[in-house]
Amino acid sequence: MAPSGQARETFYDTWMRKEGIPVHRGYGIADVRTVERADWARTGGRAAFVHLHGMEGFTGMQIGEIAPRRSLEIQQHLHQQFITVLSGRGAADVWLPGDSRRTSFEWQRGSFFAIPLNCAYVLHNTGSEPVVYMAVNDAPMVLDLFHNEDFVFANDYRFTDRFPPGEAGYYSATRRYENYFGGVAETNFIADIHEIALDSLGVKGSGVDATVFEMAGNTIAAHITSWPVGRYHKAHHHLGGAVLFGLRSSGYVLIWPQEAGSRPYEAGNGDRVVRVEWGEGSVYSPPSKWFHQHFNTGPETARQLAFRGGVKHPTGIRRAGNPIVGGRPGVLVSVREGGSLLPYEDEDPRIRRDYANALTRQGISPDMPEDLYTGAP
Template sequence: MLDFKEMMAALQGTAYFQWIKGEGLPLVEGLGLEDIRQVQLSPWRRTGGKGAFIHLYGMEGLTGMYVGEIPSGGALEPEKHLYEEVIFIFEGNGATEVWQEGQKKQMFEWGKWSLFAPPLNSWHRLINGGREPVKFLAVTNAPLIMDLYRNGDFVFNCPYTFAERYGGEESYFNVTNKRYRKGLIALWETNFISDIGSADLEAAEEKGAAVLITQFEIAANCLIGHISQWPAGRYHKAHYHGPGATLIGLQSKGYVLLWSKDLGLRPYQNGHGDEVVELRWGEGGIYCPPGGWFHQHFNTGNGAARHLAIRFGGRIHPTGFSIAAKRHDDGVLVPIKKGGTLIDYEDEDPEIRRRFEATLKKEGVACSMPHVAYA
């Protein structure tokens, strides 16, 4: 198993972590957090709001994260940067101004559970439109960019305009209905999602019984994401991929199992049950599986579970390291026995189903999993 503390110590020497230290904010670490809304924030001089950095061990230097807060009636300082950023609003409502150097400002409004991404290196400013503080989560690829350039002034003050990504189009932040399938996954090209909780999703039975998933491609980013939903009393099939994918619990409650692929498809049966990590999640819970670790999502609540994932793995602007980690584009949807990185129900450790059924019994929730004949 990875020595996460040793890895964290080594990461302190990177340009990204040196930059974090210079920002003067708290840094919270772990495999996951039960409720990111409870993270203690400190004044953030550079942005004019409050914030705290989050490092989940599974990010492994590819993605970064912070929680931000905008005071009642206030706004953050305008900024631009050379890293991609996806912003999810946990609480509050307001608006964002976006513009390119020398061009007019464009504004769009958002509320609780809205999601958007400022176009790369465009000026943007977040404004609180309500009487309560706005709290949001941002996932970035800043670790990659900071470690490559090692120059904060260049990252935040580069004059180049990426006009091919954003040219001030009036409809840029309109919610679109541009949906289609590519390979085995349902895609949605949109630069703004008004409410993650009510967004329509498509069937993805490859990932599990009655699982729904839609992948959103946003702001011409490499950093994208997906929304998933599955019924009460059910769970996903286990799978693995590369590092850096953050998952956020939105509805219902449950747990996730994580174990290194080195422990095999059936870790309990192989005598490695003590190395399987179980993390609980509910609304506001987050976790990030380390690269090459199987992970499996379980719903133990009374209603449908909904997750938001922010990650690499775009189909429009793919990254080589993401494809390689899951073997091919559809790797996480294809069983290992067919060249992918997913464990079919009949190939999983029987102890996984037994433990799930026992947990549901304690919760008073009926198990609705289909019958399985183990291989």
């Protein structure tokens, strides 16, 4: 049989199309809270898919809506999922398949929680305004791997190691510690991601704070990062699938392929640099092994929520995309030492000039210490 001249779409792509709700694509979305949504029979609410270039089949996203005083349909799936509440307030019930015992908790705008693997759950809007939420998951990987909807959405296996029956405090306990990545918190619920305290991680950039959140025994994790007015991160690269969501302030991110060089403008490859604006409610996703660099041009401390591979439960494919160098993740190690973090003194000089000009247009003074660019300790 002669091969077809047309490439087949993935099972996940087919599934998204069959679900009949809008699919929003690109490098980034300015504000996911306002994307077009449509009725989604699967949940009984309104929803849309966000499928960015950098998600690359690793990560999926839905933006969902719950009408006032309404509840969604019972959900259950064999993919890992985080839920971030973008507006409104409500409650959730979670339980193991076949178990009558339910764990319930309340949430509000800014709440962030994990649904344990293959647990049944219901989200309720208990307020008078619509709820909008963001669900980030690994559904593309799971659906593409099994390419069988019944196995993914109608599987009664009980992951009691992820959600022990009758465990008290599942959505209230938190344990914080430090490891090779930096500050880590094991928790399944954060009341408000806008205000939770973070740990110092200055190796990523001047004044950067960050904490990793390991939730529900997942192999994907999240971290929250903040950095001051008038400053920006060092450029770095890693495997695709990471998704970043703007929580506070505004700015832009520069994204470019490694082939364009660590100094793309000097190398004559400025046309290969993609600039994506970010602000509260925005999402973007850098493709695999593309340098990306985060800039704060707003009037307040920047804060972003990021989804990425886990630290406690790493997978081989993500570890290959972010190898351990000298006992630390490559994203925290300089390219001079075999990592993927570009020191300020090695970056393209235009990066700093353009940033200063962007701040000037906003009436903000740059606050990058001069010694950052000299390699001084």
